[in-house]
Amino acid sequence: xRRRAERRAQxxxxxxxxSLLGRLLGVSALVAACSVAATAWLAVQTxxxxxxxxxxxxxxxxxxxxxxxxxxxxxxxxxDGVGATVDELAEASDRRITLTTxxxxxxxxxxxxxxxxxxxxxxxxxxVDPLSVAAVSAEQEAGSGSVTIAAPGTDGxxxxxxxxxxxxxxxxxxxxxxERTSLRRTxxxxxxxxxRSGIASDVVEGPSGRxxxxxxxxxxxxxxxxxxxxxxLDNPTGTEAKALTALNALVNACLDRQGREGxxxxxxxxxxxxEDPRAATAVxxxxxxxxxxxxxxxxxxxxxxxxxxxxxxxxxxxxxxGIARQEQLSSYVASPALLFITDPGGGAVPGFELxxxxxxxxxxxxxxxxxLTVGASVLAGIRLTRxxxxxxxxxxxxxxxxGPSHVEVTSDNEIGRLAAAFNDMSAHRARLEEQRKVxxxxxxxxxxxxxxxxxxxxxxxxxxxxxxxxxxxxSLLEEAVQLQHIIDDLQxxxxxxxxxxxxxxxxxxxxxxxxxxxxAHQAQADAAGVGLTVAAAEGPEPVPELVADPVRLRxxxxxxxxxxxxxxxxxxxxxxxxxxxxxxxxDQRVALEVADxxxxxxxxxxxxxxxxxxxxxxxxxxxxxGSGLGLSIVRKLIEAHGGTTDVTSTVGRGSVFTLRxxxxxxxxxxxEV
Numbered sequence: 001x002r003r004r005a006e007r008r009a010q011x012x013x014x015x016x017x018x019s020l021l022g023r024l025l026g027v028s029a030l031v032a033a034c035s036v037a038a039t040a041w042l043a044v045q046t047x048x049x050x051x052x053x054x055x056x057x058x059x060x061x062x063x064x065x066x067x068x069x070x071x072x073x074x075x076x077x078x079x080d081g082v083g084a085t086v087d088e089l090a091e092a093s094d095r096r097i098t099l100t101t102x103x104x105x106x107x108x109x110x111x112x113x114x115x116x117x118x119x120x121x122x123x124x125x126x127x128v129d130p131l132s133v134a135a136v137s138a139e140q141e142a143g144s145g146s147v148t149i150a151a152p153g154t155d156g157x158x159x160x161x162x163x164x165x166x167x168x169x170x171x172x173x174x175x176x177x178x179e180r181t182s183l184r185r186t187x188x189x190x191x192x193x194x195x196r197s198g199i200a201s202d203v204v205e206g207p208s209g210r211x212x213x214x215x216x217x218x219x220x221x222x223x224x225x226x227x228x229x230x231x232x233l234d235n236p237t238g239t240e241a242k243a244l245t246a247l248n249a250l251v252n253a254c255l256d257r258q259g260r261e262g263x264x265x266x267x268x269x270x271x272x273x274x275e276d277p278r279a280a281t282a283v284x285x286x287x288x289x290x291x292x293x294x295x296x297x298x299x300x301x302x303x304x305x306x307x308x309x310x311x312x313x314x315x316x317x318x319x320x321x322g323i324a325r326q327e328q329l330s331s332y333v334a335s336p337a338l339l340f341i342t343d344p345g346g347g348a349v350p351g352f353e354l355x356x357x358x359x360x361x362x363x364x365x366x367x368x369x370x371x372l373t374v375g376a377s378v379l380a381g382i383r384l385t386r387x388x389x390x391x392x393x394x395x396x397x398x399x400x401x402x403g404p405s406h407v408e409v410t411s412d413n414e415i416g417r418l419a420a421a422f423n424d425m426s427a428h429r430a431r432l433e434e435q436r437k438v439x440x441x442x443x444x445x446x447x448x449x450x451x452x453x454x455x456x457x458x459x460x461x462x463x464x465x466x467x468x469x470x471x472x473x474x475s476l477l478e479e480a481v482q483l484q485h486i487i488d489d490l491q492x493x494x495x496x497x498x499x500x501x502x503x504x505x506x507x508x509x510x511x512x513x514x515x516x517x518x519x520a521h522q523a524q525a526d527a528a529g530v531g532l533t534v535a536a537a538e539g540p541e542p543v544p545e546l547v548a549d550p551v552r553l554r555x556x557x558x559x560x561x562x563x564x565x566x567x568x569x570x571x572x573x574x575x576x577x578x579x580x581x582x583x584x585x586x587d588q589r590v591a592l593e594v595a596d597x598x599x600x601x602x603x604x605x606x607x608x609x610x611x612x613x614x615x616x617x618x619x620x621x622x623x624x625x626g627s628g629l630g631l632s633i634v635r636k637l638i639e640a641h642g643g644t645t646d647v648t649s650t651v652g653r654g655s656v657f658t659l660r661x662x663x664x665x666x667x668x669x670x671x672e673v
Contacts, residue, residue, distance in 0.1 A: 023413075027376050035369045042365045061093040062341050066126050069099065073334035074130040074169035074207075082334075083108040098340040099128070107337055111344075120340050129336035130166035131326045165325055168207045171332035172243035175209035179237040186232045187211040193228035210240075236267045247321075247328050254320035263317055271317060387415045391422055404430040443490065450483040489629040492636070503549040503640060507664060510543045510578035510590055513550060517557045518576060521565065529570035532561070535577040543578045544663040546590055548641050556637045557592065559630035560657045564596035568654070572597040581660060589643070589660040596656075601649040609647055610635045634659075 072085055082099060090097045090110030098120060099107045111118055175183070187203045190213055194201045200216035213230060236244060244265060252262035263271035387410070394405035404426040407419045457476055460466035495502075514534045525532035537543050546553075557576070564574045574596045582588040601609060610631045635645045638659050649655035 023380075027380060031369075031373050031376055035373070038365055038369055042362060046361055061095070062125065065089045065093060065095070065097060065341060066128065066339060069128045069337075069339060070130050070133065070166050071168050073128055073337070074166045076334055077332055079107045079334050079337060086110050093341075094344070096340075096342045096344050098342070100338045100340070102336060102338060104338065118342075121342060124338040125341040126339045127336055128334075128339050130169040130333045131329060132164045132336070133166050164322070165329065166333075169329050169333050170208040171329040172246065173208045173240055175237060175239055179239060180205075180209040180211075183233065183237070184211050187213060190228055190230050190233070197228060208240075210237075234267070240267060243328075247324055250324035250327055251317070251320045254323055255317065258316055258320070260313060260316055260320075265321075269321060271321075384415065387419055391419060394422065394426070398426065398429070443486075447483065447486065450479040450486075453479045454483075486629070489633055492633050503552060505547045505549055505641075508546045508548050508550050508553065510546060510592065511537070513546075513553055513557070514576045514578060514592070517554055517561055520554070520558065521561045524562070525565050525574065528565050528568070530565050530568045531573040532565065533573070533575055535575050537577070537579055543580060543590060544588075546661055547664045548661060552637045552640070553592075556634045556659065557594065559634050560594040560659075563630060564594055564598065564655070564657075568596045568598035572654075588663055590663055592659040592661070594657045595654065597654040600651040600654055601647070602651055606647060606649060610645065 068085065068089055069082070072082055073079070076082075079099065086097050086099060086108040087110050089095075096109075096111050096118070098109045098111070100120075101107060104120070184203070184205075191201050191203055194213070194215075202214050202216065203211050204214045205211050210233075212233065244267060248263075248265045251265065255262055265271050387407070390407050394407050397403075397405045406423055406426065409416050409419045409423070454476055457466060457472060457479075461468050461472065466472055511534070518532055518534055522532055561574060561576070568574055574594065577593045577595070579591050579593075580588060581591045634657075638645050638661065641661055643659060643661040645657070645659055647655060647657050
């Protein structure tokens with residue numbers, strides 16, 4: 001029984017590729033993979049691009065703000081009046097710009113008067129000090145989330161190294177209007193001369209107002225071969241000479257404190273030492289005033305490359321020049337201030353928003369993935385629920401008593417097999433219902449006949465028509481026995497159906513069982529002129545014992561023998577035989593056969609021989625055809641022993657009924673089936 005159930009379960013299992021579960025898993029995995037891949041790719045592309053663009057814009061805007069404030073500080077000795085500049089920068093950059101002293105006293109705030117004002121972040125965005133401009137490190141240039149920002153010089157290049165003074169902080173080197181006009185006239189004449197020589201050049205004015213000549217193409221060597229003189233542009237004016245003298249005094253004072261000899265500075269801040277008055281060493285710092293060498297004038301767009309110092313003395317001189325410049329310019333520029341650049345709401349780091357295009361891409365991709373997911377789910381749901389709705393409707397119709405319902409099977413998956421099983425159940429239920437109706441009718445008919453006979457005999461005796469003699473009593477007894485036989489058969493079937501058929505198994509020899517049955521029915525066979533025998537077992541091996549209830553087995557074999565004798569004509573034979581079937585092990589069975597040479601059963605009637613109240617000849621009377629319950633009882637008794645029943649028959653030649661039972665087990669015991 002268990003092996004059959006396992007084989008049946010294996011047949012019901014579907015390959016994963018054909019099952020509904022496999023298909024749903026495949027669709028879900030595909031949709032999930034596409035969703036994850038599309039979302040990840042789009043998120044990486046749009047977010048990275050948006051962050052890079054926004055960081056670049058923020059850095060550029062913040063740098064412009066710092067550069068503008070540095071320019072203001074380089075040209076004004078105090079921060080008075082910087083509020084208008086701060087407001088303009090805040091409006092242009094859409095940022096809140098706050099300028100405070102180093103003790104965080106507000107100098108200017110674009111947020112305006114508010115109560116209370118938005119809190120400032122704990123760290124300033126930059127320090128606005130034209131005498132100490134911060135350089136931008138490689139990490140900051142890579143956009144690594146730094147806070148400090150720096151401003152480029154007027155030539156567009158970022159300062160680095162020791163050059164910390166903003167080029168726009170010129171202080172006492174600023175030319176007067178008269179000096180500026182005179183030098184401009186000289187520069188224009190030089191440009192015209194160069195133009196006549198085929199050299200294109202322009203006049204560029206520095207922060208101090210000194211003009212310089214810039215050769216188009218940045219080829220300073222061309223000036224050396226021209227006949228145009230630019231020496232007048234190299235001579236310092238009175239203002240510059242005075243400022244240079246003061247700066248030279250500060251530098252020499254610094255060198256004197258260090259025990260160094262004094263130097264003589266030129267306008268380009270190169271110097272001549274006392275040891276070699278002819279040697280001029282270029283300071284490796286960009287200067288805040290125009291450089292007068294021809295090569296430097298022709299190449300103003302790039303900062304000078306720091307030259308290596310020849311000795312420790314050169315480093316000390318360069319350091320003193322830097323210190324002296326800061327000391328000289330301190331009274332001409334505004335004091336250092338803290339710069340806070342935040343968003344209008346007061347956030348420390350300006351946030352960024354995705355552009356409309358990126359937002360549209362994300363929204364479109366999300367909508368597409370959602371549409372695909374919903375579409376796949378809807379299609380799968382429709383295919384799944386349509387047959388379920390059909391099954392539900394058919395079950396409700398059966399519940400309402402509309403008769404058996406049939407559901408169309410459209411696929412070979414779990415739902416299709418469920419529909420097929422439902423159709424089989426519906427057909428089986430219809431057959432059971434029909435059998436129930438027939439059984440009720442047959443039971444009523446079988447009980448009515450003996451009761452009617454008994455009533456007729458009793459009414460005849462009451463009316464004086466029949467005498468209550470011995471034959472009268474014998475007839476009543478015969479009808480009562482037949483009625484009792486029908487009731488006993490029905491009781492046995494009811495107990496078997498309810499699983500309450502009590503068995504008392506014990507070791508039984510098949511040969512002894514068949515001999516006992518033959519002896520019990522020998523008289524019936526002799527009266528009908530039918531030979532009743534037990535055939536010898538075939539094969540060299542003996543038939544194994546059975547563990548069964550001998551009384552129930554004799555009842556089952558007795559029903560078969562009674563039917564065989566009743567349907568075998570005079571002169572025929574009924575043969576009982578026991579043999580072994582199967583290849584051994586769990587498949588081995590002991591077969592008990594009852595074969596006759598009677599009229600046989602038609603092929604179309606064979607599937608119904610074990611049905612209750614079934615008769616091959618519907619017109620046959622109860623006395624010749626029995627109650628129609630004997631074969632049903634046989635099947636129930638054999639199934640209770642774990643066996644099976646089958647029949648083969650040929651019309652006109654006889655039938656063979658076979659009972660197959662398992663051989664003896666190791667531990668027989670009482671069971672209730």
